[in-house]
Structure formats: structure tokens, C-alpha cells
Amino acid sequence: MLAKRIIPCLDVKEGRVVKGVNFVNLRDAGDPVELAALYDREGADEIIFLDISASIEGRETMIDVVRRTAGEISIPFTVGGGISKVEDMKNILRAGADKIGINTAAVLNPQLINDGSQRFGAQCIVVAVDAKFNPEWGEWEVYTHGGRKPTGIRALAWIKEAEQRGAGEILLTSMDADGTKDGFDIDLTSAVCEAVNIPIIASGGAGTSEHFYDVFTKGKADAGLAATIFHYKEISIPELKNQLKDKGVEIR
Template identity: 70%
Template structure:
């Protein structure tokens, strides 16, 4: 049986992992290779690296990070942030990433999804969606530019459109829940997961192991992503998995 996946997300800026300050046991808490190895040993099923570099130079270094991580990591990893073209995708995937995640660029030019999917296969193309509930819309609205810009897209319409164009997976972040640690947005996750034929990764709001169970059982998510609760050691991948196993959720 296919297991539910637990995915830590690492923010990378100018080639270094930021926000990983609680890893006192590591020689260098900002080294992507060391952090990747740490999560691998903890039982992470996959990793996501989010490039938050603002400068061009910073963006160039992500390729070196990908190469270094790919050389040491024996689990799949996705790279997102600032990928705007097929050329960007080629660079990242050839350096050894298994998947790329597209967000704003895909909304601005949806053909990018087709291009990436046709060239590399749907399994390489993750569409990241940031969504916030909108009273006027009576549903969740898709935002771009790191959640700063509202779009015309309703979340389920956009998710379906992305999958039709060749997305192999949806990384769904609830802006309403993000950072609150009160749990994933179950209604949003369930709505999108039931609307598309590809796996959905729930993101935003994880505070403890029970939240992952809710996302999988009620939210119908295929995977759960979290950043700060793992980085700040509020819980660990191992603890979450032990809990899920006790609850009868199939994990690795």
C-alpha cells in the first residue's frame, strides 16, 4: 500500500538554508547537504527546497546546492522558487533535482506547465498554489508573488487547469492557516484533493502530529509538508511517523 508522505521544507537563500537555527547538533546549521542528510536519517520521505534568493547571484547558487544535495541524498527532492522558464527547469533538473515546483510563473503563463510536462514528464512538474478564502468568491482565491497578489483564479478551477496542462502533483498552501500551527486547512485540502486526479501535498498550519493525521484522513491529502515545526524541533519527522503508525495511518 502506498504510504502517506511527510515532507520537510527548507528555505534556501544565496545557497544557504535559512531558519534552521535550532540544529545545534550540526556543525553548520545552514549547510543544505547536512540538513538534507539530517532529515533523511529522520525518515523524511521527500524534501522541498524553496529558493528565496532575491538577487540574480543568489539564484545562480541554487544550482550548486542542487548538485551537492543530489550527490548525497538518496530520497527525492523538489526545488521551487524563481523558476520562470523551461531553461530554468532544465538547469535544476539536470543538476539532479527530481521535481521542480512552479507557482507565480505558471499562473502568469500557463503554457509553461505544458512545456515542462511535455519535455520532462508530468512526474517532474509540481504546481504550488497559495490560496486564501474569499467571501466574495465564496471559495478560495489563488494568490501569486509569495501571497501578495490576488488573481482571478478560484483554487479548484486553477488546480484542474494545471493538471489538464500536465502537472503531476499539487503543493497546496493555505494562506489562512500558514504559520498559525492550528492545523492544515482541511476543507481546502479535501476540496482540491477530490477535484484532481494527481497527488496533493497539504501545506500551511502544521503544529503537531495530529494535524497530519487530519490532513490525511479528513483532508484526503497524499502528503503533508511543514517547515518551522521541524526546524525548531517542536516535533520531529520520526515523532510524527510514530504517532501516525499508532493511529493506523500507513507510513514508511
């Protein structure tokens, strides 16, 4: 079994880190470069930046943030939000990111996954999927545009397609669990982990170390991502890793 990863997520809007519940009610959580450097020192395995404003100004802001962050940290980091063509990927990677996260753009133009993977390697391409349970279907539906737009696409089918097209990893966010701190969506995570062979980063709902334990053991996720609990010092990364190691989880 590969060692599990702990990944803080920084939602960046207009150059600041923000956090909300179920994708709304955002509040300020600090400077992205300072937070990334702190998490690096604390032993995070990777960092994910999501540019949630991703406007023209936001994109320029983000490239500057990526460049400054690259000079401060030694762990891999992924940048997503507003990346819709290979040229965008090149610019973000050139600024110092290690991986690219694509979500809405990949749904609108699935060929982008193929093109990015062929140009930069599958290890660079993280397909982010925001999924919400659809009771009529009895399974999960993909949402785009920051969780605002239902697509009518079944999440499991889309994730399998993303893998076939060359995605190296899936960042799987449960919209139902996001920001609730009631635990990761184990049903969703385990269903996806069983469906594909690429690593799955579970996101949405982390509130305690027990939740990470559950998503690694029951959910079979390769990495656990959280924002709120780290930003507001509810649990530190060293503390989390120690608790997981004590329970027999192999951690990096």
C-alpha cells in the same frame, strides 16, 4: 490507499534556510545541505526546496545548493522558485533535483506546465499553489509572487487546469494557515483533493502529529509538508511517523 508521505520544506534565501509566519518575519533556520541530509537520515520521504529570493544571484546560489544536496541525500527532492522557462527546469534537474516546482511562472504562462510536462514527464512537474480564502467569493483565491499578489483566479479552477495541462502533483499551501501551527486547512485540502486525481501535498499550519493525522484522514492529502516544527525540533520525523502508524495511517 497509497502510503502517505512526510515532506520537510526548506525555504532557501541567499543560501540559508529561513522560516516565517504567514509568509513574513523570516528567521534563520540553518544550512540547507546539512538540514536535507539530516531529514534524509531521519526518514523523510522527500525534500522540497523553495528558493524564496530567486534573484539572479539567488538562482546561481540555488544551483550550487542543489548540486551539493544531491550528493548528500538519497530521497527525491523538488526545487521551486524563480523557474520561469524550460531551460531553467533543465538546469535544476541537471544539478540533481528530481522534480521542479512552479508557481508564479505557471500562472503568468500556463503553457509552461504543458511544455515542462512534455519535455520531462508529468512526474517532474509540481505546480505550487498559494491559496487564501476570499470571503466575497466563498472560496479560495490564488496568490503569486511569494503570496504578495492576489490574482483574481479561483484556486479550484486553476488546480483543475494545471492537472489538465500536465502537472503531476500539486503543492497546496494555505496562506491563512501558514506558519500558525494551528493545523492544516482541512476545508481547502479536501476540496482540492476531491476536484482532481493527481497527488496533493498539503502545506501550511502543521504544529502537531494530530494535524498530520487530520489532513490525511479528513483532508485526504497524499503528503503532509512542514517546516517550522522540523527545523526547530518540535517534533522529529521518526516520532511523527510512529505516532501516525499507531493511529492506523499507512506511512512510507
